[in-house]
Amino acid sequence: DNYFKIAVLPGDGIGPEIISESIKILDVIAEVFQYKFHFDYGLIGAEAIFKTGNPLPEETLKICKESDAVLFGAIGDPVFDNNPEAKVRPEQGLLRLRKELGLFANIRPLKTYASLIDKSPLKREFIEGADIQIFRELVSGIYFGEKFTDPEGNYAYDVCKYSREDIIPIAHMAFQEAQKRKKKLTLIDKANVLDTSRLWRKTCQEIAPEYPDVQLDYMFVDNAAMQLILNPKHFDVIVTENMFGDIISDEASVIGGSIGLLPSASVGEKNALFEPIHGSYPQAKGKGIANPVASILSVAMMLDHLNLQNAADKLRQSVEHAIENKYVTIDLNTKQYYSTSEVGSFIADHI
C-alpha cells in the first residue's frame, strides 16, 4: 500500500540540516502523491557517542531493521579524527549499520549538469556527456577484516578478505545495470599485486558468460584513478571492492562539478539506506550553507527503491529546475546563492 516506515538518522555535522530539507521534501511528496511516510528518528555517530557512549545504539539498529528505507545524513567529527587513540569512533556506527543490514552494494550515479559543467575543475570537452554508475562493495574487504594494534603501539595490521560469496551478488547487480545501459562493465582492482583482486577478477570472469551482451574489462586501480580524469567517458558501469570504491567514487565526484550534488544508495537483500556522498563537513555546521541537493537526490533514489517512480521523477525534475535556475547554495560558486533551507523550500514548492 502507500504507507512507508522511514528510519531517519541525521548524524553529525551538517547531517541534521540537510536531513531537515529531505524531510521537508518527503512531506510535500506525501501530500501531492497521497503517500504516508512514518518517520522514526535514531541517533548515530559522534552524536550518539556523546549521548549514549555507543556510535550505533541498539534502538537505532532496531528502527532501521524494521524500516522500509533508511535516510542517513552524515557521520564524523574532528574530535575523533585527530585522536588516533580513541577506541570508540563515529564511523564504527555507520560501518556496523552497513554490516548488520547487509548493505552489500553502494551505488553512486555520476553525471554532469549542463548548467554546472563549467564549474568543474575539468574542461568541458573532457566531461560533457560522462555518465558513470559505480558499484562499490560495502560490507567486506579491509573495512571489515581483522584489525590489530599491538598494546605497545609498535605495529598494526588490517586484513583485506574476500570470499566468492561476497563478490557474486554485487557482480550480478553491476552486470545487470550494464545491460540496461551502454553494456560495458569495468572491474577496478589491483590484480597484479593482490590475491583478493585476483579473486575478484576470476569471479567476474566466471559470471561474464551469463551476460554475453556486456563487455567486461579490467583496470588497475592506479590507472583507473588517472583514466577517470583523463577520459571519464571511457566508463559506463564500474564495479570494485570496498576500499578502492571509497577512493574512486569520491574522486569521480569531481566530474559532476560538486560533491554537494551526489547521492548514493546502499542496498542489501532486505534493507536499503540512502545517503549523500559528502561527509559531515563540520566546518559548515549550523551555518545554513550546506548543499541539501545530495541528500534530496538520495531521497529520489529512495523513492525509486520504494517503486514510487512518479514521485522520484517529479523530484528529480524539481531539482534540475532549481539548478538550471541557479537556485543553489554557495558551494556551486554562482554569483547569487541561497541558504540550505531556501534551496530545500524552492525544490519543495516546485513539487
Add this chain to the structure above:
Amino acid sequence: DNYFKIAVLPGDGIGPEIISESIKILDVIAEVFQYKFHFDYGLIGAEAIFKTGNPLPEETLKICKESDAVLFGAIGDPVFDNNPEAKVRPEQGLLRLRKELGLFANIRPLKTYASLIDKSPLKREFIEGADIQIFRELVSGIYFGEKFTDPEGNYAYDVCKYSREDIIPIAHMAFQEAQKRKKKLTLIDKANVLDTSRLWRKTCQEIAPEYPDVQLDYMFVDNAAMQLILNPKHFDVIVTENMFGDIISDEASVIGGSIGLLPSASVGEKNALFEPIHGSYPQAKGKGIANPVASILSVAMMLDHLNLQNAADKLRQSVEHAIENKYVTIDLNTKQYYSTSEVGSFIADHI
C-alpha cells in the same frame, strides 16, 4: 671520484626503447662532464620470466646491489594481467627488487610545464603553480603482507601491516623535504577506519615536534583523491602508505599534463632506483612513439642522487628546452611530433 656503476634494467613493453634514450643521454653527459658510467644490464619482469622462468634472476639482483644506482624501464605484460591463475608474475620481480634493496621511499615530484598546461584535462587556473612532492612508502603495507588464496579458490586475503620502524624513516624524509619547501606536510590515510592508518597518524604526530617549522596536516584518502583535482595547490609535500601512494600518485600525474613526463626515485639506505611513473604500455611497444622524457628526467633524479648537480641541472634545462620548443612525442598532443629516439637525440644534442 667520477666513476659510477649503473645497473640498467630495461624490462617490458616500451621499457627498452625509453631506456635506450636514457643511455644516449648518459653517454653525452659522460663526455661533456668527464664522468665515467659503467652500465651493467639485467633482466627483469616478463622478459626475465620468458628467458629464465624468474621475474628477478639472482644475477640481476647482484648487479643492482653492487651498483651506485639502478636505472629501471618498465614492467608488466597483458599475458599475465588477464590470467588470475598465473603463479609467477612480472610485478613480483619489481616488488622483490624494491624489498631486497630496501627502497623504502618512492619520491615523485609533480609540477606543470608552462607550455603544456593547456593539454591537461584540468583547467589552467586550477593547476597553474601546483608543485607537489609525493613520498610513498614502498616496501611494506598490503603489497608485502601475507597473502593467501585457498586451494579451492573460494576466498583470499591480503594483510596490510605496518610497524613504527616502517614509518619513521620515510616520515623524517618527508618532513625534511617540507622544510626545504613550503613547510607543509600532508599525511594521507584512512585513520577513521584502519588501524595501520592510526599508527601512521600517531607516528607522524610523535615526529612532528622535531620539525616545528613544518605544518603537519592529515587528510583521508577519499577526500584527498578529490582535493588533488579540486585544489592541487593545497598540497606541498605528501606522505602516505604504499597502496594509497600508488593510487594517489598516478592520479596526481594528470595535473602535470602527461604521465609520459613524470620521473620517480625509489631510495633506501644503500641503494636507489630511478624509473618513470608510467608503466610498460604494451600497446606502444616497438612503435617508436613512447615518450622518453619520464625516463630521462629519472636520469636527472639519478644525477641528483649521485651529487652530479651540474649535470642534473643541465639535463633538466635541456628537457625544458625540448618541451618549450615542442620537440615532443605524439602523446603531448601537439600538431608536430617526433619519435622516441628523435626526442632523445634532440635533448642529448642540447646538452
